[in-house]
Amino acid sequence: MAKETSDQTLTSNDQSRDKKQIAIEILKKYGIVFVLILMVIGISFLSPRFLTPNNIFNVLTQSAIFGIMALGMTLIITSKGIDLSVGSVLALTGVVAASLGQTAMANNKYFEGLAEMPLIVPVIAALALGAFLGSINGGLIAYTGIPPFIATLGMMTVARGFALIYTGGSPISNLTSSFTSLGGNIGVFPIPVIIYAVAVAITWVLLNNTRFGKNVYAIGGNVKAAEVSGVNVKKNLIMIYAYGGMLAGVAAIVFAGRVGSVHPGAATGYELTAIAATTIGGTSHAGGIGTIWGAVVGALVLGVLRNGLTLLGVDAYWQQIVEGMIIIVAVIIDMRKNAKKK
Amino acid sequence: MSKKISLLLVLVLAIGLLAGCGGGDTGGDTAGEETLTIGYASSNMNDTGQTFVADGAKTYAEENGIEIVIQDAQEDVVRQQDQVKAMIEQGVDALVVVPVDTAAMGPITDAAQEASIPLVYVNRNPFGEDQPPEGIYYVGSQEIVAGRMQGEALVEMMGEEGNVGILMGILSNEGAIKRTEGNKEILDQYAGITILAEETGNWQRDQGLSLTENWLTAYGDELNAILANNDEMALGAVQALQSAGREDVLVLGVDATPDAQEAVKSGTMAATVLQDLNGQGRIGVETAHKAVMGESPDQVTWIDFVPVTADNVDEF
Numbered sequence: 275m276a277k278e279t280s281d282q283t284l285t286s287n288d289q290s291r292d293k294k295q296i297a298i299e300i301l302k303k304y305g306i307v308f309v310l311i312l313m314v315i316g317i318s319f320l321s322p323r324f325l326t327p328n329n330i331f332n333v334l335t336q337s338a339i340f341g342i343m344a345l346g347m348t349l350i351i352t353s354k355g356i357d358l359s360v361g362s363v364l365a366l367t368g369v370v371a372a373s374l375g376q377t378a379m380a381n382n383k384y385f386e387g388l389a390e391m392p393l394i395v396p397v398i399a400a401l402a403l404g405a406f407l408g409s410i411n412g413g414l415i416a417y418t419g420i421p422p423f424i425a426t427l428g429m430m431t432v433a434r435g436f437a438l439i440y441t442g443g444s445p446i447s448n449l450t451s452s453f454t455s456l457g458g459n460i461g462v463f464p465i466p467v468i469i470y471a472v473a474v475a476i477t478w479v480l481l482n483n484t485r486f487g488k489n490v491y492a493i494g495g496n497v498k499a500a501e502v503s504g505v506n507v508k509k510n511l512i513m514i515y516a517y518g519g520m521l522a523g524v525a526a527i528v529f530a531g532r533v534g535s536v537h538p539g540a541a542t543g544y545e546l547t548a549i550a551a552t553t554i555g556g557t558s559h560a561g562g563i564g565t566i567w568g569a570v571v572g573a574l575v576l577g578v579l580r581n582g583l584t585l586l587g588v589d590a591y592w593q594q595i596v597e598g599m600i601i602i603v604a605v606i607i608d609m610r611k612n613a614k615k616k
Numbered sequence: 617m618s619k620k621i622s623l624l625l626v627l628v629l630a631i632g633l634l635a636g637c638g639g640g641d642t643g644g645d646t647a648g649e650e651t652l653t654i655g656y657a658s659s660n661m662n663d664t665g666q667t668f669v670a671d672g673a674k675t676y677a678e679e680n681g682i683e684i685v686i687q688d689a690q691e692d693v694v695r696q697q698d699q700v701k702a703m704i705e706q707g708v709d710a711l712v713v714v715p716v717d718t719a720a721m722g723p724i725t726d727a728a729q730e731a732s733i734p735l736v737y738v739n740r741n742p743f744g745e746d747q748p749p750e751g752i753y754y755v756g757s758q759e760i761v762a763g764r765m766q767g768e769a770l771v772e773m774m775g776e777e778g779n780v781g782i783l784m785g786i787l788s789n790e791g792a793i794k795r796t797e798g799n800k801e802i803l804d805q806y807a808g809i810t811i812l813a814e815e816t817g818n819w820q821r822d823q824g825l826s827l828t829e830n831w832l833t834a835y836g837d838e839l840n841a842i843l844a845n846n847d848e849m850a851l852g853a854v855q856a857l858q859s860a861g862r863e864d865v866l867v868l869g870v871d872a873t874p875d876a877q878e879a880v881k882s883g884t885m886a887a888t889v890l891q892d893l894n895g896q897g898r899i900g901v902e903t904a905h906k907a908v909m910g911e912s913p914d915q916v917t918w919i920d921f922v923p924v925t926a927d928n929v930d931e932f
Contacts, residue, residue, distance in 0.1 A: 321834070329833045336826045382874055443664035445821070445848065447875050458859075533822045534855060535875065537848060540820060584830040590815040591787065 305607050306556060306568065310575050317582035324585055331464050335532070337577030338466040339364075339541075341570065342525040343548035344555070345477040346408075346518030348569040351552055352481075353514050354494040354561025355422035359411060359429035360522040361544035366437040367404045368526035368536035371396035372446040375530065380448030393452045396530075400523040407433060408519020412512035426515075430545065437538040447535035456531025466528045473524060478566040480517075490514060494561030551576050554604040575600070652710070653683045654904050655703035657696055659714040659740070661688040665893055666714060669739055672897025673712060682905060693720045700724050704731045710904035711735045718742040725752055734907035738900035739893070748915050753907065755900040755917045759791050762889045762921045763798020766843050766868050769887045769923050770803075774866055777808030778840035781831050783853060785819045785845040792816070795845045795870060812839060817849040824852025832860050841866040847876035847888055854884045872924045872932060880929045890922040890932065 301308065318325040343360050350357045373384035375396035407429060414425040456465050481487040489510045492500035501507050525544075530536050555572030557564030579600060583593045656673050658666050670686060677684040685703060689696035693716045700711060710733055715721050721742040728735035729751060736753040737743075748754055770780070782799055785792030796814060803809045812835050817823035824844060831839055842865060844850035850869030857865050869876050872890035879885035896919050906913040924932060 323833050323836075326833070332826075332829045332833060336829070339822070381878065438662045442667075443662050444873070445875065457855075529822060532855075533825060533852065535821055535851070537821060540822065542818070542820075580826075581830050581833075584813070584815060584827060585834045587813060587834070590784065593815070 306554060306571050306575065306604060309604065309607075310571055310578065313575065313578055313582065317578065317585065321582070321585040324582060327462070329581070329585075331462070331467065333574070333577045333581045334467045334470070335464045336581065337573045338464075338470040339525045339529050339532075340544055340547040340551060340576070341470050341573035342473050342521050342528065343518075343544060344551040344569045344573050345473055345566060346521035347548045347552040348555070348557050348564045348566060349477070349481060349490050349514050350422070350518050351549070351557045351559060352494045352562065352564030353490050353511065354497075354559075355415065355511075355514070356426065356549065356559075357408075357411065357515065357518050358423065358426040358545050359407070359433055360518060360525075360548055361541040361546075362430045362433035362437065363404055363407050363519050363522040364526045364529060364541040364544060365536070365538055366407070366433045366440070367400040367523040368530050368540055369437050369441050369446050369538055370403055371400035371523075371526055372449060372530050372536040373440070374399055375449050375453040376446065377448050377450050382444070383448075384446055390450055393450070393456075396453065397527055400526050401520050402523075404523025404526070405516045405520040408522070409512050409516040411519065412515030415515065416508035416511040434538070434542075441538045443538060445535045445537040449530060449534055453531055454534045456528065457534070466532055469524065469528055473521065474566060474570055477521075481564075481566055486510065486513060491562055491564075494564075496562070547576065550601050554601060572604075575604070651681065651683050652905065652908060653685060653706075653708045654901060655700070655706070655708035655711045656684050656686045656901070657700050657703070657711065657713045658686060658688050659696070659716045660691045661686075662690070665891075666739075668893035669714060669897040669900075672894035672899075673738075673901045674897075675894075676898045676901040676905075680905060682901070684901070689716050691716055693717045697723050697727075701727055704728070704733065709733060710908045712738055712900045712904050714738050715740045715742050725749065728752070734904055736900050736904045736907070738896050751907070753903050753913065753915050753917070755896055755903055755919065757891050757896065757919045757921055759794035760798040760801075761918075762870050762891065763795035763800075764802055765798075765889050765921055765923050766795070766870065766887070767799045767802025769889075769925065770841055770843060770866060770868055771806065771809070773886055774841055775808075776806045779810045779812045779835065779838050780841045780843060781812050781828075781835075781839060782814040783824050783827060783842060783844040783849040784814055784816045785849075787816050789819075792819075792845050799843050817844070817852065819846050819848060821848040821852040821855075824849030825856050826852075828853040828856035829860075832856065832862065839865055841886075842868070844869045847871040847873045847885075850885060850888070851875055851879060854879060858884065870921075872922075877924065877929055877932060880924060880926055883926065887923060887925040890924050892919050892922060895919045 323329060347357060374391050376383055378390045411426050411429050414420060415422050458465055460468065481490060489505045492505050493507055493510060497507060529540065551572035552569050554575050555568030557568060579597060583596060654677060658670055660666055674684060685708060687699040689699060696716045700713060703711065704727055711728055713724060713735065715737060718740050725735065734751055736755060738755050741754055741756050743754060780803060782796055784796050803811060813831060815827050817827050828842065842853045844853060847869035850867050853867050866886040868886050869888040872888045876885060876888045880888060899917055899919060903913045903917060
């Protein structure tokens with residue numbers, strides 16, 4: 275982008291140099307936003323249907339599920355961890371929530387004779403179970419010292435196994451109308467998008483305006499230093515992973531509401547989409563660096579890409595290749611940014 | 617302190633695991649000389665489809681006074697090999713195996729041949745286009761037939777003109793490749809039918825939903841029909857079409873799952889295709905039975921798919 279011009283034109287005027295430096299700083303910091311804007315402009319030129327209100331809401335709705343997971347992932351990766359289990363946790367919390375949210379007369383009813391539950395029951399169940407599974411992740415990492423990659427890899431397999439056992443391999447469907455209304459709209463706004471927005475706001479406050487948020491950065495930046503300065507690392511790690519698991523539960527509720535059914539094989543590979551969104555958004559795997567707006571932009575980059583490639587009729591095999599390349603390019607840009615900072 | 621807590625966590629996990637692994641193995645008691653014993657090695661009894669295959673196998677065995685020993689490999693190739701060898705040691709008269717991995721069946725084939733007992737592979741074909749070796753049999757369905765059946769059913773309902781989207785399964789799966797190939801074999805015969813798009817929904821309902829939303833944006837009223845490689849994706853398509861208020865688009869799936877049968881009954885799905893899994897299990901044990909009795913059954917038996925539409929859905 276406009277990087278070269280600054281090096282070439284040596285201005286004697288300090289003020290204009292400052293301005294340019296500020297511009298470069300902004301470009302570096304918000305580079306991924308420009309990538310997103312360029313993508314949007316490019317796709318809307320090639321497909322006139324892209325920038326219709328209906329399609330914009332489609333992109334946002336389609337991004338909501340892995341977008342919500344990416345919020346928790348941002349906290350986790352910022353703390354220098356990773357969570358490979360969120361896709362499986364979504365499936366397990368999803369099938370449990372769905373089993374509690376079936377209509378009274380559902381065929382293949384999971385709990386026979388169970389009356390129709392108010393929506394709050396499956397919602398609480400999914401969030402609580404998600405937080406519980408996440409806290410096991412955090413506890414394993416904090417107290418046994420095994421790497422997050424391994425702990426959550428184990429949980430990924432265990433949670434998927436439980437989802438299969440719980441359901442016997444078949445999807446749980448026939449959800450109550452109040453449950454599936456979560457896939458609908460309030461006015462023109464899709465409810466998944468509203469839930470996503472609320473999750474973004476809460477997570478933003480949590481990360482930026484609370485002691486817990488400061489601890490996340492401190493642990494990711496330097497665990498030893500954090501410990502010395504009085505941060506309870508173990509407790510905070512459990513909280514971080516529990517929050518990530520709880521958000522997987524939120525994503526499960528959105529998933530179930532939107533799809534009207536949860537399959538024990540649901541969301542396979544979504545953990546990687548969430549990690550990709552987080553990484554594209556500039557959260558550093560070296561720890562200590564990560565932003566919520568970045569996670570949102572990262573999710574939108576993937577959402578716009580998937581939607582756009584379909585609208586443009588790009589071959590299914592090529593879509594995967596393009597998606598992979600975008601992730602790599604985004605991280606290269608991001609690493610240059612962080613390297614310059616140091 | 618931390619040691620205790622880590623111990624506790626490990627315990628919680630272990631107990632959870634134990635609680636999950638219910639159900640004991642069937643001990644194969646070697647009964648009198650007259651009763652035939654057939655060893656049945658399932659790939660995974662947690663897979664709903666595989667329970668249907670096993671049910672068919674059990675039904676045939678019961679009806680014919682055959683004892684059947686069922687083992688569950690839980691998708692583990694090595695475990696399946698061990699189980700098969702153990703059953704041979706037990707002295708079973710024939711083997712029926714649903715391969716965990718069709719590419720890794722060599723050792724099992726060899727073991728059965730060495731013990732010179734008949735071996736019938738069911739549901740997943742280790743031999744591809746080739747003929748099985750002496751004393752080895754295969755019973756299953758041809759995925760491409762399901763694709764052709766979908767295509768034919770669509771042409772019957774839509775006529776010889778229209779625009780179609782194909783929702784594919786995981787792109788490297790044989791089921792996805794062959795079903796799509798079967799779709800195209802039929803659709804390509806009609807100049808008036810255009811395939812607008814073929815994309816992967818990875819067998820998942822939510823991805824079928826998102827893709828259909830995007831197709832509706834891209835193609836709007838041009839889109840007349842969706843062929844999905846399985847019912848889950850087809851049901852996702854139905855969801856997207858309903859939200860968009862499109863009742864004119866025909867959706868066809870494969871598998872005839874209970875949800876899909878409901879959808880066919882209520883008219884939101886046009887048709888699905890049933891893979892006769894119960895029949896595969898039944899014919900699989902029958903083939904083994906015949907082979908033991910020296911009746912030389914066909915080495916390869918194809919079990920047909922059955923189209924399920926509003927006309928016949930109540931029969932299932």
